[in-house]
Amino acid sequence: MEEKMVFDEPYVAHYQYSVGAVGTKFFTELRDNKKILGMRCPACHLVYFPPRATCHRCLAKLDEWVELSDEGTLITYTVVHYSEPVQPQEPPFAYGLIRLDGADTCICHFLGEVDPESINIGMRVKAVFREKGEGNMLDIRYFKPL
Amino acid sequence: MAKRAAIVGVGQTYHKSRRPDVTQVELINEAVKAALDDAQLTIKDIECVLFGNMEECEGSFLTDCWATLGTGAYMKEGCKIYTGGTTGTTAAIAAAQHVASGLFDTVLVAAYEKQDESVYGMEPLGLVPDPLWRRRFRSGAGAASWFARVGTTYMAETGATEEHAAMVRLKADRCACRNPHAHLRLNLTMEAVLKSPFLLYPLRLLYLCPTTSGACALVVASEERAKRMAQKPVWFKDWVIVHYEIEGFEGFFPEGRITSHEQAANILYSRNGITNVRRDIQMAEIYEPATWAELQFSEWFHFAEKGGMWRMVERGATDIEGEFPINPSGGVTCTNPIGCTAMIRVAEAALQIRGDAGEHQVTRDVKTAVATGFGGSFWTEMVLLTKSLD
Amino acid sequence: MNQKVPDQYIKIPHTVRLLYRYAAGPYMARFCKELRENKRLVANRCPRCRRILFPPRISCPDCMVRAADEWVEVGPGGTLLFFAELGRPGIDTRTGEVQELPASYACLIQPDGVLIGQGCFSHWLKVENPEKLREGMRVEPVFKEERRLGTLEDILYYVPVEE
Numbered sequence: 001m002e003e004k005m006v007f008d009e010p011y012v013a014h015y016q017y018s019v020g021a022v023g024t025k026f027f028t029e030l031r032d033n034k035k036i037l038g039m040r041c042p043a044c045h046l047v048y049f050p051p052r053a054t055c056h057r058c059l060a061k062l063d064e065w066v067e068l069s070d071e072g073t074l075i076t077y078t079v080v081h082y083s084e085p086v087q088p089q090e091p092p093f094a095y096g097l098i099r100l101d102g103a104d105t106c107i108c109h110f111l112g113e114v115d116p117e118s119i120n121i122g123m124r125v126k127a128v129f130r131e132k133g134e135g136n137m138l139d140i141r142y143f144k145p146l
Numbered sequence: 147m148a149k150r151a152a153i154v155g156v157g158q159t160y161h162k163s164r165r166p167d168v169t170q171v172e173l174i175n176e177a178v179k180a181a182l183d184d185a186q187l188t189i190k191d192i193e194c195v196l197f198g199n200m201e202e203c204e205g206s207f208l209t210d211c212w213a214t215l216g217t218g219a220y221m222k223e224g225c226k227i228y229t230g231g232t233t234g235t236t237a238a239i240a241a242a243q244h245v246a247s248g249l250f251d252t253v254l255v256a257a258y259e260k261q262d263e264s265v266y267g268m269e270p271l272g273l274v275p276d277p278l279w280r281r282r283f284r285s286g287a288g289a290a291s292w293f294a295r296v297g298t299t300y301m302a303e304t305g306a307t308e309e310h311a312a313m314v315r316l317k318a319d320r321c322a323c324r325n326p327h328a329h330l331r332l333n334l335t336m337e338a339v340l341k342s343p344f345l346l347y348p349l350r351l352l353y354l355c356p357t358t359s360g361a362c363a364l365v366v367a368s369e370e371r372a373k374r375m376a377q378k379p380v381w382f383k384d385w386v387i388v389h390y391e392i393e394g395f396e397g398f399f400p401e402g403r404i405t406s407h408e409q410a411a412n413i414l415y416s417r418n419g420i421t422n423v424r425r426d427i428q429m430a431e432i433y434e435p436a437t438w439a440e441l442q443f444s445e446w447f448h449f450a451e452k453g454g455m456w457r458m459v460e461r462g463a464t465d466i467e468g469e470f471p472i473n474p475s476g477g478v479t480c481t482n483p484i485g486c487t488a489m490i491r492v493a494e495a496a497l498q499i500r501g502d503a504g505e506h507q508v509t510r511d512v513k514t515a516v517a518t519g520f521g522g523s524f525w526t527e528m529v530l531l532t533k534s535l536d
Numbered sequence: 537m538n539q540k541v542p543d544q545y546i547k548i549p550h551t552v553r554l555l556y557r558y559a560a561g562p563y564m565a566r567f568c569k570e571l572r573e574n575k576r577l578v579a580n581r582c583p584r585c586r587r588i589l590f591p592p593r594i595s596c597p598d599c600m601v602r603a604a605d606e607w608v609e610v611g612p613g614g615t616l617l618f619f620a621e622l623g624r625p626g627i628d629t630r631t632g633e634v635q636e637l638p639a640s641y642a643c644l645i646q647p648d649g650v651l652i653g654q655g656c657f658s659h660w661l662k663v664e665n666p667e668k669l670r671e672g673m674r675v676e677p678v679f680k681e682e683r684r685l686g687t688l689e690d691i692l693y694y695v696p697v698e699e
Contacts, residue, residue: 005565009556012632014265015205016547020169053172056215166545269627283658291620346620391597403653
């Protein structure tokens with residue numbers, strides 16, 4: 001057998017993701033006031049969370065901020081049982097798709113303070129905030145059952 | 147038989163170094179909305195959305211998927227196109243092809259680059275070259291050293307002097323200062339240009355394209371639709387894409403062999419009966435990543451006879467008021483959101499044909515214009531646009 | 537309208553760290569092994585037009601036929617096609633940090649035995665007397681003596697041969 005030549009090629013690059021003016025307002029309120037904001041499209045009658053500058057359906061520019069509840073409904077979930085370098089926590093842990101009261105769209109976040117066996121769709125959940133906010137999505141540590 | 151396709155809407159952002167006030171998606175959306183407004187359409191009128199960018203610059207992958215929030219591709223057909231520096235022209239050509247095929251009557255195509263997302267600017271593009279052959283030697287074999295060589299070679303072969311490059315850079319700045327969308331608008335003087343430090347002789351810092359954040363979008367429509375909806379449709383007459391064998395900037399100097407720029411120009415001109423380039427085409431928006439490249443590339447595109455470009459520059463022939471304007475927008479040395487840079491060439495050429503370029507509208511009556519794209523492993527694209535459908 | 541954006545906006549730093557494995561394929565594998573074991577550069581040929589394919593590869597770009605399994609040694613010395621003094625080094629994509637450069641010049645080399653226009657390559661150039669540098673002069677490689685991997689980095693740099 002001829003020796004095959006295969007070369008390890010690491011790739012490392014540093015980036016900074018702009019969250020923009022809308023994102024900055026959202027993360028600032030979350031960080032400083034533990035307040036969760038959404039954005040309403042008056043034409044499509046939808047409240048987006050996370051908030052966005054433009055409605056993807058009608059492309060209207062949005063500026064109608066809405067304060068959302070820190071409570072919502074679990075739409076669906078999964079429990080992670082395997083370990084990989086990309087996993088943010090040690091297994092087992094649960095991801096949920098959560099729709100906050102007052103919003104029409106969902107976000108994906110961790111479920112905490114919960115036995116994976118007892119999670120069920122439709123369960124009511126509440127955000128648990130990080131003591132000192134840093135201005136990113138993990139200022140909500142996880143959602144716990146009500 | 148292919149159908150004819152026309153540009154019926156053009157939009158772009160005000161290009162800047164940094165746009166921390168918007169996300170990538172919001173940046174794209176600015177151009178998309180501008181193009182739709184220009185076409186007097188809404189997103190509901192669009193059947194297919196194409197999209198381009200060089201995702202290494204942002205480190206955000208599968209941009210086509212999540213950028214639907216900005217492009218308006220939600221629940222529509224379309225895909226992403228990425229061919230390096232030529233991404234913008236490839237995407238524009240793909241839009242024309244999607245219409246020419248008869249599959250779609252209205253296609254929106256958007257491209258962007260948000261270079262302030264990368265801590266080291268364009269450096270992540272170092273992933274592009276072959277790791278065994280050239281990736282390690284980028285510091286030396288990167289764009290700057292080759293554009294320096296374009297300068298030394300050009301001077302040696304044609305008798306041009308350093309002042310001619312300075313004239314080209316001044317011309318670009320004069321144009322950019324009349325184009326509100328341009329990124330670098332510096333009000334340069336000859337003295338200031340000649341004070342700009344050499345990165346590598348004879349390439350001055352001012353002669354290299356900047357890192358820019360910006361987006362551009364076009365609306366392309368079929369003949370029936372364009373005639374009905376657009377006051378001034380700009381027709382895709384033809385396009386050509388040519389690759390070169392050699393990976394990397396070595397392709398600049400094929401030493402006795404024809405370059406992909408020359409090959410593309412030969413194909414495009416012979417296919418369209420263009421025998422006198424400066425008569426049959428009235429202006430050009432070319433992808434000139436460095437000032438010296440404008441002189442050399444223009445000759446490869448036959449805008450001047452070999453060794454004659456600097457004489458044209460000397461007499462102001464390539465200015466906005468000149469006999470053959472080149473890059474009246476200010477070109478790539480003034481604005482370079484890399485994944486959409488080539489699309490800006492097409493957009494600006496279309497505006498010149500429409501007569502809608504405003505302050506930087508060329509004085510010459512433009513019936514036919516050419517826009518070009520240029521990519522890292524020597525890949526040339528040319529788009530021929532016309533005012534009338536013939 | 538231009539420039540000056542206030543820095544009040546939140547940016548979220550993130551670093552992409554990936555590991556790829558690049559397969560050289562059978563043609564370049566031969567090149568890599570010759571470099572690693574024998575400090576030689578090799579190329580293959582087109583069976584139709586007989587041109588040298590450097591770097592070695594599967595097909596001839598001119599004839600579009602499959603390359604012959606016919607190998608020739610080229611270089612490793614050659615002619616200096618171009619040189620440039622390095623200013624600011626770029627970023628090494630392997631580390632995401634500034635690349636450490638083994639020499640202060642970059643160059644383009646036409647290896648002996650390869651016709652002009654049929655393949656050249658970039659490398660570093662270690663220069664003692666910059667005033668004596670000129671295009672067209674001979675250059676010779678300095679190889680790594682140990683732990684060669686089979687990449688062009690097994691050549692540390694080239695040096696000009698002054699007459």
